[in-house]
Amino acid sequence: MSGDPHPPAGAGLPPFTVSSHTLRALASTEPSAEGTRLVRDVRRSKRLLLLRAVLDAAPGAETADHWALLEEAERHDPDAARDVLHYPATGVWAEETLRRLHDPHGPAPDLGHLGALAAAAALRSGITFKTTLRPVHGRLVLPTLGLLRPDRPGPLAVTERSWETAVDAVPLHGLPGGRTALDDLDPYRAPSGPPAPVRPARRLTPKGHKRWDTQWSGALTLLRRYDAGRADEMGRLLRSVVPLAGGSRSSGATLPAAAGSVLARTQAPPALAATLVHEVQHGKLTALADVLTLHTADRTPCHWAPWRSDPRPLDGLLHGAYAHLALAGYWQRAALYGARGAWARHARVRAQVAAVLPALHGHPRLTPTGREFTDGMAAAERAMDELLPPGNQYATARRALERERRAWCENHPELTDFAEG
Incomplete structure (x- = not known):
């Protein structure tokens, strides 16, 4: 299908023609x-x-x-x-x-x-x-x-x-090294009122700004060292970061209404770099889904997602797999540079993605475009075989994940069919 145009999703936007080449480039997360x-x-x-x-x-x-x-x-x-x-x-x-x-x-x-x-x-x-x-x-x-x-x-x-x-x-506080702002001022930096999935922090003190500058600079240094392409992509697609309120369970979030922004809590540079890689992917997939129909499934939460304990709808599963695929690639590159613990993180995250890709690709509510997109994701995951972790870390991660899947099925017997890949 290389070069064939894909029709728009028909959501009110002007028509966008997306070539198979562009679709598969996005599917790879690269x-x-x-x-x-x-x-x-x-x-x-x-x-x-x-x-x-x-x-x-x-x-x-x-x-x-x-x-x-x-x-x-x-x-x-x-x-x-x-x-x-x-x-x-x-x-x-x-x-x-x-x-x-x-x-x-x-x-x-x-x-x-x-x-x-x-x-x-x-x-x-x-x-x-x-x-x-x-x-x-x-x-x-x-x-x-x-x-x-x-x-x-x-x-x-x-x-x-x-x-x-x-x-x-x-x-407005500008973060070091680019045009990304740390927004703790704008009243619309995150949606207000129910349902509010996350809460932005109130205005930070100068000490809070300095802490963010330090963590951001460290994360940016790691991204540029390990994965310069993703660092450049982040600079082009991320206009603002909104600090999350204290006590937030999530390390980061991306809200469709705030395209080009990520909500994140303060965290050590390695964790912040991973959060940014993860969240930028959600923004990319949201934009793609605005102009292409990838599936016609409803919002029923019924699928096993190994990075969460609760069942997920198909769209949530697709978003999660996409973001984790990028993380697997990031940790693989970090491991090649000798980052401590990176091979184990790569093995774990890649095993999670590999475990759900068959269920995604075989879902009956995928459109032909959605199937080509998940084909591209699967190809990117398989390409990671070229640089496997030392020893049997990947095989060990897959065995551990299979045990987790069986435990999840025992806790959700009515959804067992949705956990099979």
Whole structure:
């Protein structure tokens, strides 16, 4: 099927033609120029479609004025304006606003935030402007820039000099070595309200920022040493990291509304590097699924996933296998550089992926495109045979996993058929 185009998923986005070459490059989880380009193009197209829907659902003079300021900023400095519009938190705001606009019984939409977006774009573009905004709880957040704390309550006139002359401005914290921000300021850095799967941390102290700088620098150093391609991919696809609240059970999370962002808790550099590799894959697969239908299964949790104790729906199983396939490749490369414990981690994670790939590939609700995608995943997993761990570590990991599968089946007898590969 090499070179054959794949049809779009029909989710409202403009048609995207995905060649078999690009599909299989993405399926391998290995970074590629065409895969990265597709992910970024899908995200941008989806964001513009979402913003257009917000504008159509919220006509009015104030909305029109804010949008006109955004357009003026884009004419002067397209990159600056688009960075604000495509910032991950902007997507969370847009989705939440659209839901509220269509729910007359729910909370009022925060249309004033569009003015903050416009002001941020105007400030970054360098144009002369004046707009009036309404701070919330004494704070005015300007996405990608930071926040202003006015010295008096009420509406605030914002001009091209407001940021540089502000006495009490708090800039968004930039992480070392690239354009990724550590976002502990934006009110839309993670979805709010039920169901909220994860909670972002509150604003960090300077000591908290310094700790993140140290851990991030260490993780980036490891990624560049062990897997330069993934380090480069992360720099291109990851615009912000949102610290998770203390006590979070998860080491990381990726939320579809915040495309280009990862939520993560503080952790040692080796663990943070692995978390970033893992979470970036979820973002890639989400973008691909926005334009291609990989399966038609529902959300019934019925499948064994060896990295979790609870049953998973097919989509969750696919996402988990995809992210762990990338981790297996990362740990294999790290092991070749002599990273302590990397061979054992590689063997364990690869065994997990290998255990569920047959069930994934044989699932009756996969589409032909989904089957080709899982074919590509399986080919990438088999290619790891070229560099097996020393001794019998991989075989040992597979035997241990088989024992875990049998135990899971005993605890979920009604789902035994879904644990067979």
